[in-house]
Structures are given as C-alpha cells and as structure tokens.
Amino acid sequence: GTDPSGDRFEFLNTELRKDKVDIIDEHYYRTPEWFLQNAARYDKYDRNGPKIFAGEYAAQSDKVVSIHNKNNLRTALAEAAFMTGLERNAGVVAMASYAPLFAHAEGWQWTPDMIWVDNLRSYGTPNYYVQKLYSTNRGTHVVSALQNDLPLTGQDSMYASAVIDKGTGELIIKMVNAGNLAAIKDIQINGAKKLGASGTQTLLTANDTNAMNSLDAPALISPVTSALKPKGNLLRVELPPHSFTVVKIRI
Known part of the structure; x- marks a missing residue:
C-alpha cells in the first residue's frame, strides 16, 4: 500500500x-x-x-x-x-x-x-x-559485508552490501558514505583464495548534495570508473563525502 x-x-x-x-x-x-x-x-x-x-x-x-x-x-x-x-x-x-x-x-x-x-x-x-x-551489478548470491560483526546500516554514516556473481567470478561491494567527511575503508576479503590483480571502483558523487543533472548538463553527476589494486586479500577504498561507490574484483 x-x-x-x-x-x-x-x-x-x-x-x-x-x-x-x-x-x-x-x-x-x-x-x-x-x-x-x-x-x-x-x-x-x-x-x-x-x-x-x-x-x-x-x-x-x-x-x-x-x-x-x-x-x-x-x-x-x-x-x-x-x-x-x-x-x-x-x-x-x-x-x-x-x-x-x-x-x-x-x-x-x-x-x-x-x-x-x-x-x-x-x-x-x-x-x-x-x-x-x-x-548492472546485481550478482547472483548475497554475501556478508560487516564491520565489527554487524551490517553497515548507518554507523558513521556508512552503508554497505555485497554480492558475488558466480557467472563472472566477481565480488561486488556497494558502499554509501552519506556523511560530510571522507573515509578510507580497508576491506578484508575472507573466503577467497586469491583476488584478481586489479579491480574497479565506480564512483557517483558531487561537491554539492543539491546538485542535479539537466537537459543542458545531462552528465553533471554521472559515474566515473577507475582501477583498484588489492594487496593480498585486502582492498583499500577511498570514499569521498556524499558518495556512492561500487567495487568489483575477481575472486
């Protein structure tokens, strides 16, 4: 209803x-x-x-x-x-x-x-x-994304979920930093024998939370993808303030 x-x-x-x-x-x-x-x-x-x-x-x-x-x-x-x-x-x-x-x-x-x-x-x-x-990053199976053994549901303005895609062999992590401060997250990937040599980080953000796209500026706020390299089974991800991030890496 x-x-x-x-x-x-x-x-x-x-x-x-x-x-x-x-x-x-x-x-x-x-x-x-x-x-x-x-x-x-x-x-x-x-x-x-x-x-x-x-x-x-x-x-x-x-x-x-x-x-x-x-x-x-x-x-x-x-x-x-x-x-x-x-x-x-x-x-x-x-x-x-x-x-x-x-x-x-x-x-x-x-x-x-x-x-x-x-x-x-x-x-x-x-x-x-x-x-x-x-x-476009649905995955096939949900996996845990935890901080201090709890799901991230707003602690320090952070939110997260994770899935694996068994078809592509990728881990996909989605993270939102809804706060005013940038954050760095060191993500330990448990259960994977070895991570791929590199992954991607796709970022959606802007300097102003009131910013909008328009007919004259249709891509003012649009995703930007960059490379992300793990260290062993550890991923270091930089999360700008007011941002949505999607991380993908082969496992």
Whole structure:
C-alpha cells in the first residue's frame, strides 16, 4: 500500500500475512532522512512469510506531492543507502521499482522522476544512475559485508552490501558514505583464495548534495570508473563525502 508505517500499514500487513499471500507491495515516498534511517528495515522481517515487492519508492527532497521536489544527489544517495538493505535482504525483498520513470520537462504531474525529457533531448538523474549501478551489478548470491560483526546500516554514516556473481567470478561491494567527511575503508576479503590483480571502483558523487543533472548538463553527476589494486586479500577504498561507490574484483 501507500504507507510504510502507521495504522493502515499495520492493518493491511497483518491481514495479508494472515491470508498467507505470496507477496506484499510496499510503497515509500518519504524524506531522504527516512530512507537513511530505514536501511535495516528488512533485516528482521520473517524469512518464512510473504516476499516483499518495493513497488514504488523515491526520496522526496521537499515533501510528498510537492512541486518543489528535486532529483538531486541528496535524494539519490539516500535511495542508494536504503537499497543496500534491499540487496542484503534479497531473500525477503523479491523486487523493487523506483517510480515514476519518465516526465516531460514542460508538462509533468509529479516530481521527482527518474528520467526527464523534452521533445528532442533526455537525461538521467542521479537517481537514475543509482538504479543503473544496482541493476548492472546485481550478482547472483548475497554475501556478508560487516564491520565489527554487524551490517553497515548507518554507523558513521556508512552503508554497505555485497554480492558475488558466480557467472563472472566477481565480488561486488556497494558502499554509501552519506556523511560530510571522507573515509578510507580497508576491506578484508575472507573466503577467497586469491583476488584478481586489479579491480574497479565506480564512483557517483558531487561537491554539492543539491546538485542535479539537466537537459543542458545531462552528465553533471554521472559515474566515473577507475582501477583498484588489492594487496593480498585486502582492498583499500577511498570514499569521498556524499558518495556512492561500487567495487568489483575477481575472486
């Protein structure tokens, strides 16, 4: 339904679980802060109950149904942080869908939207690039990404999830630094006999969290990929403030 909490949600969630439905559709149109605070939402969901379809979600920079909502970096990073929880709990969350998808710059009914167009041009928002980085780096199996034996769900403004892709033989780690300070993470890869000679680090960030792409500057905020070299089974990753990072390396 349309609410992720409250009396209506509790009633519908309880009744649907009583009916033993296969899947429950949850929607979240909330502030960036809500998304950051709910990265662990599904960590304690019943593994034997209905699956979850995150059927509609988008962080609202102003408020729900506001004409002032923007597709800025702040909202994109909040969604990326929340999605680490979706990925970590893939056994519960079967599907997820950002919404809405398209809007015309001169005739829209709702904002934010993932892709904006006019009659001749189009551009992807920072939110689009978050979705693309997740969808093209899905992996096949979830693995643990822990700090002090706990998932990273906002400690020191850090969020993380990890998967392996058995088809490509790669480990894929997604990390969000939602804080104002840069961080360096030394990641110990356990269980791998040997890491590849080099990997990649794809970074989505900007100096201003209110920054946005536009028809005139469609790639102002877009992913940049660089090489990353391990030392043994250790990866040192630099995380700029207000950034989303995807690390890939063969294992």
